[in-house]
Amino acid sequence: MSEEIKVNCLGENCPVPLVETRKALRKAEKGDVLVVTGDHSASKKEIPMAVEAMDLELISVEEKDDYWEIRIRK
Template sequence: MKTIDCLGDMCPIPILKAQKALKLSPSGTTIKVVTDHSCTLESMLNHFKKYEITSTEVINGVWEIFITKS
């Protein structure tokens, strides 16, 4: 699993990083995006609708977003 550290990054930087990682990954791959901005979570959910996305708030204000490429 590839982890993308987006702590401190504002939108659209996390979206662009995730797009690049998904483009270079084969089907079935899951990438993990770590972010500290709630707007990034909402943007990911809206932008990557064709992928399976799960998320968890690991500590207050920090989320791990898992995107699986089908």
């Protein structure tokens, strides 16, 4: 059964959101969905780059009121 794993990176600057995302991905099972939230603009672009490099599925990148949300499937 796939799980949804939340990674809260609000208030964290580059490279912390990417580091936290990678740590969570290491623990996640295949099929799990990571929901990463943050407000550092460079990370919003950097995480999708990393997802591509790791050959994972980028489900969505959404802009919310004052933060962004990235969904990744392992």
